[in-house]
Amino acid sequence: MTVRPGRIAVHIALILYTILALGPILLILINAFKTRRAIFADPLGLPNGQTFTTIGFDRVFANSDFGLYFLNSLTVTVVSLVLIVLIGAMAAWALTEYRFRGNTLIGLYLAVGIMVPIRLGSVSILRMMVELDLVNTLTALILVYVAQGLPLAILILGEFIQQIPKDLRDAARCDGVSEYRIFGSIILPLISPAIATVAVFTMVPVWNDLWFPLILAPGDGKQTITLGVQQFIGQYVTDWNAVLASLTLAVAPVLVLYLLFSRYLVRGLTAGAVK
């Protein structure tokens, strides 16, 4: 098979765009490990024996609670995701499996949240959290993120549950298995492939969010990593080593996870889009 010149042009275009997409991120990563002098003298060069340093990282760890912020983000994201998947699957199951009065109405009611951003209710959410004494707690963030993630999760999981063959549950019903056990032992294990898709749409926005941490949990060591980096860089703008190191620390975990799981994420995204 000969390569047509048109194909080469296509690859050149795609490669150029890929460089444009990755270049800025790589630039930050390589300069985070260089001395201040080298950052300015040779920004495009890789760190070598002479220019390599981890001074930026030392300063970040000495002057901020990065480990704690990371743990906060991890807790909020994982707990939110588990709750969204579990509660969302229960609701999706009820809405797709049973015919009952108000089914369509409840479905529509839940769909409102897909289009209307919950952020616009922030004034009342903050008031409510103050009354519940939940300001500066991770619980406040988790509650809001679960409410925010549920509508889309229910839509995705509902479509997935519909594709599960009916035979299994009907057989279980004939054996007198309760509806709760049918859900718990048959449906829940079967939806695990859909979790990847739900994760793309709920985990990433939660991990990256700045708005709600800024409003609901800006202090008391409850900052998430996104807010922590934002506050840290605000204080150390002129310390290029520290700024580059903090950006690298924020990017690295997402980068590693993405490259590990990108196949599932990208597949989930394109599969979800087909509907």
Add this chain to the structure above:
Amino acid sequence: MTDLTASSVQSADAAPTRSRFPVHIAVFLAPALVIYSLFSIYPLFDTIRLSLYAGDETGARSFVGLQNFHTLLTDPNWSGQFWNAFQNNLIFFLIHMVVQNGIGLGLAMLLSLPRLTGGSVYRTLIFLPTMLSVVIIGFIWQLILNPLWGIAPSLLKAVGLGSLFGPWLGQESTALLTVSLISVWQFVGIPMMLIYAALLNIPDDLIDAATVDGAGPFSVFWFVRLPLILPTLGVVSILTFVANFNAFDLIYAIKGALAGPNFSTDILGTFFYRTFFGFQLQVGSPTMGAAVATAMLVIILIGVLIYLFGVQRRLQRHSF
């Protein structure tokens, strides 16, 4: 699908409604409905309610009807800022529609070429920036465009465009465009993926038939593929609209709550934040904040309704 076991175990006190709502359905639905109603729907309605009140220094609130909106739209202290933010937001959105969705469409077309080697590698890598936090992206670009570091001017010089460089983020005339393009750079992956998935769904037969009938690549694109992916372009447009009119993080990370220089990058999200929390000499006001949020809600709802009734209904969905 009725369920006999559940309705038969239902006791009398569990059936206050006339149609005896099955308990297990209620149990499955309750957690989602409670959390969603309490922390999503209720705050939205409560925000709309609050926007009809005014608070004083003592914290006492009194009902003022539409007074806040009157202030927002006509009071010189407010209306200038509001319309400035609205106009900037509109420009922000239009840049995304043209540049982000245009590039996304182009990349999707290239990626959907039959038998393209390395397609999934390109897709994965080009989508990568979308996964990162807007805040981090904002800081990264701020460093790159910083004249102190000088990396942007030296790269431009390398391709012979050195004279074009300026402190783009700091100039009133270019700041909004620059911020918009940074956001475009980050989110190009989303339209790319959605359109790519739609293009893959078009059966080869249709394209082969058009080619056999003598249609060139351009006609195939314009008369066969484009009409078939119009529903997806509609979805992409409304997603862009909602995301853009709700944006905040990028501007806040790069330019702070004041959205400088001289409010030239102020959009509704940053305006809402300032109104709610205050800035410099102005004290924050929850009720005015609620009014701004309600105005944003109305703008977003108008967009969604135009899409649902104006656009989506006209676009025929094709199923193969």
